[in-house]
Amino acid sequence: xxxxxxxxxxxxxxxxxxxxxxxxxxxxxxxxxxxxxxxxxxxxxxxxxxxxxxxxxxxxxxxxxxxxxxxxxxxxxxxxxxxxxxxxxxxxxxxxxxxxxxxxxxxxxxxxxxxxxxxxxxxxxxxxxxxxxxxxxxxxxxxxxxxxxxxxxxxxxxxxxxxxxxxxxxxxxxxxxxxxxxxxxxxxxxxxxxxxxxxxxxxxxxxxxxxxxxxxxxxxxxxxxxxxxxxxxxxxxxxxxxxxxxxxxxxxxxxxxxxxxxxxxxxxxxxxxxxxxxxxxxxxxxxxxxxxxxxxxxxxxxxxxxxxxxxxxxxxxxxxxxxxxxxxxxxxxxxxxxxxxxxxxxxxxxxxxxxxxxxxxxxxxxxxxxxxxxxxxxxxxxxxxxxxxxxxxxxxxxxxxxxxxxxxxxxxxxxxxxxxxxxxxxxxxxxxxxxxxxxxxxxxxxxxxxxxxxxxxxxxxxxxxxxxxxxxxxxxxxxxxxxxxxxxxxxxxxxxxxxxxxxxxxxxxxxxxxxxxxxxxxxxxxxxxxxxxxxxxxxxxxxxxxxxxxxxxxxxxxxxxxxxxxxxxxxxxxxxxxxxxxxxxxxxxxxxxxxxxxxxxxxxxxxxxxxxxxxxxxxxxxxxxxxxxxxxxxxxxxxxxxxxxxxxxxxxxxxxxxxxxxxxxxxxxxxxxxxxxxxxxxxxxxxxxxxxxxxxxxxxxxxxxxxxxxxxxxxxxxxxxxxxxxxxxxxxxxxxxxxxxxxxxxxxxxxxxxxxxxxxxxxxxxxxxxxxxxxxxxxx
Amino acid sequence: xxxxxxxxxxxxxxxxxxxxxxxxxxxxxxxxxxxxxxxxxxxxxxxxxxxxxxxxxxxxxxxxxxxxxxxxxxxxxxxxxxxxxxxxxxxxxxxxxxxxxxxxxxxxxxxxxxxxxxxxxxxxxxxxxxxxxxxxxxxxxxxxxxxxxx
Numbered sequence: 001x002x003x004x005x006x007x008x009x010x011x012x013x014x015x016x017x018x019x020x021x022x023x024x025x026x027x028x029x030x031x032x033x034x035x036x037x038x039x040x041x042x043x044x045x046x047x048x049x050x051x052x053x054x055x056x057x058x059x060x061x062x063x064x065x066x067x068x069x070x071x072x073x074x075x076x077x078x079x080x081x082x083x084x085x086x087x088x089x090x091x092x093x094x095x096x097x098x099x100x101x102x103x104x105x106x107x108x109x110x111x112x113x114x115x116x117x118x119x120x121x122x123x124x125x126x127x128x129x130x131x132x133x134x135x136x137x138x139x140x141x142x143x144x145x146x147x148x149x150x151x152x153x154x155x156x157x158x159x160x161x162x163x164x165x166x167x168x169x170x171x172x173x174x175x176x177x178x179x180x181x182x183x184x185x186x187x188x189x190x191x192x193x194x195x196x197x198x199x200x201x202x203x204x205x206x207x208x209x210x211x212x213x214x215x216x217x218x219x220x221x222x223x224x225x226x227x228x229x230x231x232x233x234x235x236x237x238x239x240x241x242x243x244x245x246x247x248x249x250x251x252x253x254x255x256x257x258x259x260x261x262x263x264x265x266x267x268x269x270x271x272x273x274x275x276x277x278x279x280x281x282x283x284x285x286x287x288x289x290x291x292x293x294x295x296x297x298x299x300x301x302x303x304x305x306x307x308x309x310x311x312x313x314x315x316x317x318x319x320x321x322x323x324x325x326x327x328x329x330x331x332x333x334x335x336x337x338x339x340x341x342x343x344x345x346x347x348x349x350x351x352x353x354x355x356x357x358x359x360x361x362x363x364x365x366x367x368x369x370x371x372x373x374x375x376x377x378x379x380x381x382x383x384x385x386x387x388x389x390x391x392x393x394x395x396x397x398x399x400x401x402x403x404x405x406x407x408x409x410x411x412x413x414x415x416x417x418x419x420x421x422x423x424x425x426x427x428x429x430x431x432x433x434x435x436x437x438x439x440x441x442x443x444x445x446x447x448x449x450x451x452x453x454x455x456x457x458x459x460x461x462x463x464x465x466x467x468x469x470x471x472x473x474x475x476x477x478x479x480x481x482x483x484x485x486x487x488x489x490x491x492x493x494x495x496x497x498x499x500x501x502x503x504x505x506x507x508x509x510x511x512x513x514x515x516x517x518x519x520x521x522x523x524x525x526x527x528x529x530x531x532x533x534x535x536x537x538x539x540x541x542x543x544x545x546x547x548x549x550x551x552x553x554x555x556x557x558x559x560x561x562x563x564x565x566x567x568x569x570x571x572x573x574x575x576x577x578x579x580x581x582x583x584x585x586x587x588x589x590x591x592x593x594x595x596x597x598x599x600x601x602x603x604x605x606x607x608x609x610x611x612x613x614x615x616x617x618x619x620x621x622x623x624x625x626x627x628x629x630x631x632x633x634x635x636x637x638x639x640x641x642x643x644x645x646x647x648x649x650x651x652x653x654x655x656x657x658x659x660x661x662x663x664x665x666x667x668x669x670x671x672x673x674x675x676x677x678x679x680x681x682x683x684x685x686x687x688x689x690x691x692x693x694x695x696x697x698x699x700x701x702x703x704x705x706x707x708x709x710x711x712x713x714x715x716x717x718x719x720x721x722x723x724x725x726x727x728x729x730x731x732x733x734x735x736x737x738x739x740x741x742x743x744x745x746x747x748x749x750x751x752x753x754x755x756x757x758x759x760x761x762x763x764x765x766x767x768x769x770x771x772x773x774x775x776x777x778x779x780x
Numbered sequence: 781x782x783x784x785x786x787x788x789x790x791x792x793x794x795x796x797x798x799x800x801x802x803x804x805x806x807x808x809x810x811x812x813x814x815x816x817x818x819x820x821x822x823x824x825x826x827x828x829x830x831x832x833x834x835x836x837x838x839x840x841x842x843x844x845x846x847x848x849x850x851x852x853x854x855x856x857x858x859x860x861x862x863x864x865x866x867x868x869x870x871x872x873x874x875x876x877x878x879x880x881x882x883x884x885x886x887x888x889x890x891x892x893x894x895x896x897x898x899x900x901x902x903x904x905x906x907x908x909x910x911x912x913x914x915x916x917x918x919x920x921x922x923x924x925x926x927x928x929x930x
Contacts, residue, residue: 009884012884013885017881022926051798052887055886055887056886059793059794059795059796059886060792060793061793080920080921080923081919083919084887084891084917084921085887088887088890088891092796092854092882095798095801095802096801097801097802097803098918116920118913118916118920121913121917124898125894125898128899129797129798129799129899130801132801153913156903156904157898157903158897158904160899160901161898163899163901164899187904189904190904190905190906190909193901193902193903193905194901194903197901235906235908235909236905237904238861238865243905245858245861245862245902245905246905248855248858249902252853252855254793284857284860284861284864285861287857287930288855288857288858288860288861289858291855291857292855292858295855308929323824323825323826324826324828324856324860325825325857325858326826327826327828327856328828328857358824359825359826361825361826361828361829361830362826391807520923662887715810777925
């Protein structure tokens with residue numbers, strides 16, 4: 001005997017009574033079997049009860065597609081109770097993706113044209129919820145007819161159904177545009193609301209419609225005015241605000257109509273001002289209307305005073321105790337920060353306070369807005385605030401905050417030192433969250449700020465000594481220590497506290513970084529190279545460094561191994577070149593702000609940054625040149641000659657093929673010591689002249705401690721790179737070469753003064769002279 | 781409005797109204813994810829959140845979450861009013877509504893919603909008119925006698 005099926009209420013009870021998922025499934029499966037049977041050959045009068053049960057089961061997530069046909073049958077039934085459930089079922093089970101979907105078209109059509117009002121309502125509801133494009137095309141004329149129906153109940157539904165139809169089939173706009181004029185004269189709020197929604201939809205899709213409806217701006221203004229001022233019936237008002245739903249919809253339409261249109265904007269100006277000032281915002285309904293008003297004011301061509309009023313309203317919203325209102329204020333201000341920057345700036349303090357919001361979605365908005373408000377006058381204060389925020393902010397905002405601070409610092413840094421400090425602080429606080437190019441940017445920045453080298457290396461050293469876990473910080477610190485380790489030992493720097501650091505301590509720290517499991521492979525690379533550079537910067541013996549380097553020669557990490565092996569080779573076979581190769585790096589030209597690559601391979605055979613010239617020598621040289629100053633340089637130790645045997649050294653920078661070869665010039669000769677200058681003008685850089693000074697010794701006695709200095713006139717820039725050596729053996733075949741880079745942007749005639757000092761034949765010699773007969777091609 | 785979901789604090793769905801065509805699978809996925817996201821929110825947090833490319837407005841009334849998905853240009857604050865108005869309608873109809881009323885009378889909950897919103901837009905701003913319409917439909921249903929339910 002078949003168990004009798006349950007009433008809906010009982011079914012629900014039983015399902016809820018089920019203690020386990022399995023039990024629930026069992027109940028439902030049993031019942032579904034009944035339902036299926038009933039659909040097949042059960043009493044048609046009970047069909048709607050069966051479907052209701054099925055719909056409940058469907059909501060719990062169980063399959064119910066076998067009820068689709070029942071929906072069709074129920075919709076077609078003459079009984080209202082059948083139709084009610086049938087249409088509900090159709091909306092839940094028969095959306096446009098279902099094959100059976102179109103089958104309801106006929107029923108809907110019949111119900112629209114012949115049904116009583118509640119039935120028409122059901123049909124319209126279903127049509128506007130799930131009606132496919134095809135169905136909409138079929139039934140458009142029916143709906144159009146209903147727009148003229150006497151019953152306002154049906155008309156209001158017909159209007160909104162038209163909205164849906166236009167969304168599905170934009171061409172239907174042609175049918176539904178003409179009735180709007182009449183509909184706008186309705187007094188029924190529901191119809192008005194629907195009509196405004198319809199007009200909005202039409203205007204959004206067609207510029208012609210937009211133009212057409214602009215004529216109605218005065219009428220809309222009037223409707224809104226009535227809502228706002230007249231004592232509105234309590235039937236439609238919420239907390240003393242007259243039909244806020246309708247007000248908001250009208251405001252939205254006005255926004256669309258007034259955009260980029262002076263005349264319309266002007267027509268609504270006064271009303272907007274009125275709504276903005278008079279709406280009671282003690283409850284959410286009023287705030288909703290005010291909010292929409294603000295959005296409209298900002299989007300149309302409103303008077304400047306009105307715009308400021310709108311921004312101020314948003315500012316007031318920021319202080320509201322309701323966090324929802326603060327949220328929309330922050331979102332809107334963010335949208336306005338570009339177009340109305342100064343107006344939004346006025347609320348900066350409040351925005352910054354919102355950073356303290358416990359709600360993450362609010363503090364995120366506050367962060368975005370704060371970052372957008374940073375400018376050159378408030379950068380110091382803002383960065384302070386943002387850094388305090390960085391310390392306490394939720395983890396998912398860290399990356400954005402850190403990047404934001406760095407970006408702002410880059411754009412508005414008042415001084416280089418502040419910039420370096422800021423980046424340092426960010427790296428210390430949130431190092432793991434910064435973008436990859438932060439390291440490159442910082443090294444670039446420090447490299448370029450010569451006067452801050454000592455300061456930077458000290459700060460970084462202290463930071464590193466405290467914490468070797470923040471990778472970007474460790475990388476920059478390692479690089480810095482490697483480059484400027486000598487400055488670190490010097491003891492005093494006027495900008496930081498005196499720091500006594502021993503060579504051993506520095507080496508130990510770098511070794512710690514190298515060995516730490518916290519260090520990424522890239523970081524290790526930095527540390528190893530830094531150690532290597534220190535072998536030339538530090539005066540102590542290099543055994544410790546040599547040991548480390550040789551250990552890493554068998555490291556499993558390929559990159560480290562390669563470096564170690566090469567550095568090892570530097571110690572052994574190419575020791576005479578080591579100092580030159582590991583010199584200070586020049587400033588790299590950044591191709592773009594987003595350049596991701598490292599600023600050159602560290603220490604691999606580039607050339608030195610100009611170091612401070614020894615004061616006395618500079619003056620001596622300068623005295624001899626008419627237009628004083630210029631670029632007299634004291635060369636730092638050894639530099640490589642291009643393309644030598646240590647693997648991957650890059651070619652000397654800036655050597656594209658020259659234009660026409662300029663003849664060499666012998667500038668000095670004395671007792672077998674000869675100095676020759678060769679010139680090169682790289683194409684692509686017209687202001688640049690590369691001079692290679694070559695010294696040779698054909699005498700029987702060694703030349704030692706050979707130093708060549710140069711000076712040029714003021715308008716020139718001179719960069720003297722380190723010579724390849726300072727010794728010329730007797731009858732030696734190996735010359736000393738030295739590269740001079742001369743920049744002559746003004747194309748002034750080149751003048752060059754040289755000063756040579758050396759020991760030869762047991763005597764110390766000093767020669768100063770101006771180079772004559774410089775070929776014109778060197779500067780023209 | 782793209783859709784409205786009502787669910788309990790345990791994540792059980794009590795009503796789902798979809799105004800956009802999506803497959804059953806997609807609807808289930810969205811429902812699952814959204815329910816999880818909303819239930820994870822702490823009580824003090826604001827009623828708005830961004831989810832995929834939609835704005836979600838939600839509010840909790842007793843043991844039920846009312847959750848709407850609106851589009852970028854829609855007004856969040858007025859959506860809160862929409863939710864509130866719906867709750868008021870349910871309250872008036874059932875007389876101090878509670879979750880159980882909505883569970884056992886889910887069809888009625890749908891019918892009431894369908895008199896308030898149509899195609900995702902507000903159709904009637906007068907509480908009185910909405911309730912009157914429901915009353916009339918209920919009456920119509922009763923006029924045609926239905927046989928006793930088995």
